[in-house]
Amino acid sequence: MGYNNAQEWHLQMRKKYGDRYAIFFGQQLSIFLCNEEDIKEVFIRNFSNFSDRGVVDIFRETKLNASLLQNTYADGWKHVRSAIAPIFSTGKMKAMHETMNTKIGTLLEILEEKSESGEKWDIYDDFQGLTLDVIGKCAFAIDSNCQRDRNDVFYVEARNFITNIDLRQNPLIGTSIIIPELMWLWKLLYRFTGLASAELPMVGGLHNVYKRRRGGEGSDSVDLLKLLLDREDDKTNGMTKKEVIENCFAFLLAGYETTSTALTYCAYLLSRYPEVQQRLYEEIEETKRTKHGLDYDSIHQMKYLDAVYKESLRYYPPVIHFISRTCLSDITINDQFYPKGCLVTVQANTVHRNKANWENPDKFDPDRFLESAESNQLKWIPFGIGPRYCVGMRFAEMEFKTTIVKLIEKFELSRIEGEPDLIPDCNGVIMRPKDPVRLSLKLRKVV
Template sequence: MENTRNFYFVGAALGIISAAFWYYKDDAIGATVRVDKSVPRFKIHNPILGGVLQMIKDIDNSGILIEEELNGPDFDRAKVLTIPFAEPTIFVNDPESVEYITNTNFENYIKGTFTKWRLTDVLGNGIFNTDGHDWFVQRKLSAKILTNRNFKLNIETVFSENIGIFIGVLNAVAESQTPVDMHSLFHRYFMDSFGKIAYGIDLNSLSQGIPSYVVSFDRTQNTMGDRLVNPFFPIVDFFNPYLKNDIKMIREFGEKVVKDRVGEPHNDRNDLLSLFLSHCNEDGSKLTTEELADHVISFILAGRDTTAQALSWTLFCLSNNPAAKTALYKEIDEILGDQLIPKYDQIKQMKYANAVFKETLRLYPSVPREGKVAVNDDTLPNGIKIPKGAIVGFCPYAMGRSEKLWENASAYKPERWLNSKQPSNYVYTAFMCGPRICLGKNLAELQGVFTLVSILKNFDFEIIDLGSVKQKMSLTLPMKNGLMCRITKRK
């Protein structure tokens, strides 16, 4: 009798397990919505667990995994990636669909709770983590600031001053013949520059070392990136020995920057925080300390990381492509002559230098992936049906490497940007597109090329171990092991 009961128990258990495998063979367990089975799943998909095991196992290369799926020979119009207890992501790779979700039907595709839940404890309600009216107000205010003539002049002044400090640091490194991590130096340089531009404060991280809150921000940004692919992040966060204190330090930094400025006259200052402090809401109220801190923290991400990482990848790409490096040095020397620091009008003349910067971002976009949650059921231009609550994702990292969009896509060819016809923002998505396109795109390109030309006019760089350069997938696209270089002065 006992054996019979055990037999029935085992049979029932096997039946339940089999039913679960059958029911969740196309989507991970707990998927919040179900996507039509006709849309192919990622090759890394497993029943019940979806693609989570491979994504966690190879998290730093998750952008590469997505790129291989979207640019593979079996890709048609879309592919689905699911992870347990989360919204499924329907990835597209064509400009028409990207334009549709980011512009044509913009109101139907929002950041949603998937992103907000994972980022709010750090970014709060900053511009990169909001939707609807809150986003619109912040966007309008940010646009007003970034187009302010005095603000632009302040940016040019700050970078012109700080490049001298940067070159001084590099001179010392060259004289000592000591290898240096250029990835770290770029982050410190842009942190100092953006500290003055955004907050009117001098952080001195180039000369005095990396502040502790910057270390906290870097660690936490990696954590936020991991949260996007790991549905079990609350458990992982609980055992993270740094996270609680790191978030506390980041938030305290943002609030201190604000509190130190409240009550000061700011009408004669042209930094970002002064313009936010002077802003009045529709009801006449001022932004709260917490709201202002959200802006301070969000703009670190926008102003420091993206350009610093773009320049790091530029040095990497030039080291792998000697012909492009030679052509760039030639243009710099022809336009600058004996001049060691360029003027801003000269940067606009340097067509090849600007092409180098764009070509790097095509292959290594600072924001490598994006996703929007569907508010209502919808159908994309390519015919794929989108259920309410699903995420529609696109991957600038994959689109930049698509042979359907770029001739000889895997090759580093700055010359492709010298043609008069430029790709649309829905093909070249490094700065996003539609109403949420990066407001600082033009400034980022100008400052990135200005810094690149300035250091290459004065120095040559040799990457010590090209094979050690790896991606570290987070909210942006940093280098996992840094960029160790030998620096020599140019004669």
């Protein structure tokens, strides 16, 4: 099928075989679901039989096994989630919002400098610098300088790790998926891969940060690591050192590439749909007038912004290969037999582009979300489904909305004549732009 076109291949599979189809990777059966009713039955109503996230065995060799990204029911995912979830309460989000605003301010300064220079540049690169700086400060109280310095060690190590997750850069991962029977060999070879060497300095750095914070550094900070350390001290619902460090690692990986990709897609779409951008700008100005500014509360009350946010993620979901569960025992649901050990997978882009789920699914139309969102619950799945949906969803939403509001408040985005249309490209997990995304940014006149 070719990993270069995995997302298109799955769309074609759905069109050819319907809303349920199956693939064997070696002897591993994977069943793919595309319709709302099947998704509800497996991921919600029968969750107890599908509680373990389906993780490719080769990734069990990484330093993520104690994290919510990979841990199983037996490993205590429920315990870890109950410890982490309160970290993303409204009160904690508001405390992090001010820190986030400072980093977004740096982004706006950089974009203004570049727009005045007349140069063309890839805005995706700027969003990656932003999200790393935000994660560094909000997660670990690290004042990185990724936006201004591409040689910042935090930036270099994160980019190196993400590059090595790409199946085309790391063929061992792709081969292990296609021929899982030789997993003993793939695991033996894993230690010699770029991915294995890329994660060592990152995890080592987190160990050092952990040590410094345990020594009292940054004790007055409100950040993820501080809150996890508080949880570690909780004798009844605490976390181990391994759980703290590996969940910090997971938060870094999950919150960096995905959010920067989502921001890039949204900026691109707003440049292509000026009427949507203008309507959003008018809502921003109206909110400033009636709510006396753009703070956490006023931003989250903006209905059209919320519609743009949701439609951008529906149209271009950054993560398309991660909603997967392992069947824990034989079960038949809606006349479909699921044998023990099979993987059940839902691909976000396939669900989001299914005509049975959405009217005119290939049309970018934020208005579809201005009506009641209740019916969209299992059709809009960029953050996953059921009890194991992304625990950091509210943080990602806050970062996305705040960045887009500040960006559109300051700049008018438009396409550059001659620049190619955006082509999504799947690297195995993340669906990112294939080519640089170059836009024209024009400073708005201050009235």
